[in-house]
Amino acid sequence: MWARCSTGVVRLRSPSYLISTPRAMSSSGLVLPFDPSAASSKVAGTDPHALWNSTPSGDKPPKVGTTRTFFNTPQGKTATISSLGDKFSQKKGDEKRELVRKAVGAGVKELKNYDGVKEVSVDASTDPHAAAVAAHLALYKFSLKTSPPSRFNPNLKEPIPEKFTLAPLDASKEWDTGAVYAEAQNLARTLMELPANMMTPTIFSERIKKELEGVPNVETFVRDEAWAEERNMNTFLSVTHGTSEPAKILEIHYKGAADKSAPPVAFVGKGITFDSGGISLKPGAGMKLMRGDMGGAATVASAAVAIARLRLPINLVVVTPLTENMPGPSATKPGDIVYAMNGKSVEVDNTDAEGRLVLADAIYYAITEYKPHTLIDVATLTGACVIALGEVYSAVYSTSDKLWEQLHSAGETEYDRFWRMPLDDDFLPQIHGSNADLQNTGGRPAGSITAALFLKAFAEGCEPKDDQPATLNWAHLDIAGAMEATRPSPYQEKGMTGRPVRALVEYVRRLANA
DSSP states (O other): OEEEETTEEEEOSOGGGSOSSGGGOOSEEEEEEEOTTSOOOOBTTBOHHHHHHTSOOOSSOOOTTOEEEESSOTTSSEEEEEEOOTTGGGOOHHHHHHHHHHHHHHHHHHHTTOTTOOEEEEOOSSOHHHHHHHHHHHHOOOOOOSSSOOTTOTTOSSOOOOSSEEEESSOOHHHHHHHHHHHHHHHHHHHHHSOTTTSOHHHHHHHHHHHTTTOTTEEEEEEOHHHHHHTTOHHHHHHHTTOSSOOEEEEEEEEOSSSTTSOOEEEEEOEEEEEOOTTSOOOSTTGGGGGGTTHHHHHHHHHHHHHHHTTOSSEEEEEEEEEEEOOOTTOOOTTOEEEOTTSOEEEOSOTTOOHHHHHHHHHHHHHHHHOOSEEEEEEOOOHHHHHHHTTTOEEEEESOHHHHHHHHHHHHHHTOOEEEOOOOGGGGGGGSOSSSSEESOOOSTTHHHHHHHHHHTTSTTSSOBTTBOOOOEEEEEEOTTTTEESSOBTTBOSEEOOTTHHHHHHHHHHHHTO
């Protein structure tokens, strides 16, 4: 008799447990995370230890995420057992949650290999929230291939369901919440993966409006370029000049607090739906990745969808400036100087540093129009950040120690991690050396830092002034490295990541319930 494991196919020592081949596989699947060092116990009538020990195990305890799949167990299910690792019982808190995510994600990924499985139950008893996050993230796989038919095809008349359904063995609110977190991240992944011809500013706005249809306490507004011109949003408009695709500013207003007039949290997200670099044209190799340059807008909008669906008791405003950056005949030229909404003059030294231009006006607008107590802007902003932090961390620049600590803690809990970077005025001469108040680049050295300092000039109230305390908690998140995974993890495939959606939702959840 045989079973499949993550390292191949092995002969079973105890053939009475199962029918021998995947051809006899049940349509019902079961994911069982198990602790090799814990006492044996049955889950849903199945003894994971006994099943695991029925196969050759070797001398070493199984690493976290090592799986073995047994076909047609006595309970009539295809059971995938996934190791939590030999150190699981010694871990606590955030580290333990991540082991649960890895084990559950590896189990769901393993069951994706079988076409016959239609519904999967997950033993989520160790951590229902983490298990739900991992299961739903692991199930996701983006493709626009036509065979088998893709559920992401925008021409579909009827939606195609996921490969199989997911449910916990025991229903819980924590599982349901974790599923919302993961579904929001998957939404951001989809928005970022879709090519630029299928995710224009108009399509992005309509998609988010559709996601929020029927959700209580939500209003959406889609502003056009004429609206932006009336408000002198000239740094934003300077980027729109090179494209024939209509630019938009999408706003999401969620009023979940008991006091609907209470100051909100504000999210601002960079929404460059395709970034060619403009006149300062990027190299052609790998340019298709720039379909994901609207990752900031995708993550803040998707986080807002989750926050609204969870009905968190807080007020939230989201502003996403959306446009392509193209080298058309009317495109902004290097050396052009424009006056931003706040009146500052800005020299466009390099048109490929467009993200900070669209964010500048959006940040100032969100602050002056809606008076938030906290503003977080999110952007795939600089290649310098990719060099500094790779794919592991999102960079945080903040004038508020408290806000940094809150973001860091939320990121650790969701393993959607942040790293604080310096925001020192000693770097300012790099962007103050032109004929304008600000220059949109400061050269290669400290490129991510000078970009953050540029944005700080528009975050009105983020620092003390005239002996008065700061009126705004502000943080800038540079997610350029975290936007894409070039290597798969146990619970996520390669591709656009949708980070840091879960960390943002967790931050707001804690703030709302404080």
